[in-house]
Amino acid sequence: MNTLPWRRRVAAIASLGDENRRKLFDFVRSAGDAVSRDDAARAVGLARSTASFHLDRLVHDGVLLVEFRKLGGRDGPGSGRPAKLYRAAVREVGASVPDRNYDLAADLLVSAVEASMAEGGSAREVLLRTAYARGYEAGRTRADAAGPAAGAGFAELLAAEGYRPEDDGAGGLLLLNCPFDRIAAGHAGVVCAMNGAFLGGAAAGCGIARERVEALDIDDLKAQGAAQQGQCCARIRPPGA
Incomplete structure (x- = not known):
């Protein structure tokens, strides 16, 4: 983080x-x-x-x-x-414009490799499990700090991780920035799946139904006219959608 x-x-x-x-x-x-x-x-x-x-x-x-x-x-x-x-206050300082979070991607990927080496099993399954658990932990921490209301702190967590959440006008959220843009461009199958698992865990940790996280293929979003260059391919559905 x-x-x-x-x-x-x-x-x-x-x-x-x-x-x-x-x-x-x-x-x-x-x-x-x-x-x-x-x-x-x-x-x-x-x-x-x-x-x-x-x-x-x-x-x-x-x-x-x-x-x-x-x-x-x-x-x-x-x-x-x-x-x-x-x-x-910090050991190092890094910033990019737009905001990127390659440190999080590297941490999730390396943690998944270590777990896979220790436990065996599918590398993809271990990665998704690792990403979900990390997202859930981050969501619970943010929710505990934000208060008891369901969903408290979720948008703040997304903003802190670089997603640039914005209200879609129907109670959901659009994620206008992909924190993993450069590596997702060449490895979408891995990075976008990891991203979806992390967001699902973060939502669950904040008390939001995991099903509200819609991790679409970027081509699907473009076909819907909902994607811009650099935008995250996931979105947060409105409650009850």
Whole structure:
């Protein structure tokens, strides 16, 4: 799963376009513990005030986290105020326009290969089972955070994974973006089946009937005039459809 929402990742990439901020991020990320402004400034050859400005900008953009801690093992009166320290919020930052989620595809495929090697059986069946279970887990987590209403958090989950859900006007959802577009183009039989299983699991985890997930062939969608380039070949049917 992506650590930062897509808009935050785009902002983080833009922030890291500054050479000084990129150097500071690399230093903080590679450090074994949280670092002070003075240590970061010395490491990259910047004035303390300049380093402080860039470090706080990286915090604002979600790339770094701040913590306050007294240094030197001293405590009590006279030990001084806690120091402001920085640590990496993410190990890496990646973004694409439109949003893609190739990390999720790779994780599902590798997990399925590992399970198939350990358990045997059809690689396709193991992949679909793995994708469904991962979707269900993500759906339950989102539903627990969103509240008790059936379907709570489902659209938010789809948006977080890059599907760009949009109301179809009848109570269902169109998925305007395919998070796996490039690999689906050459391996639709595998990737689209995996995608359908993941969405089915996510729907079930959010309390939505799995049957509402309609995983169509992209050619079928095009024949219906409902598909645009880069659009997901699945859609979420209205309740009772």
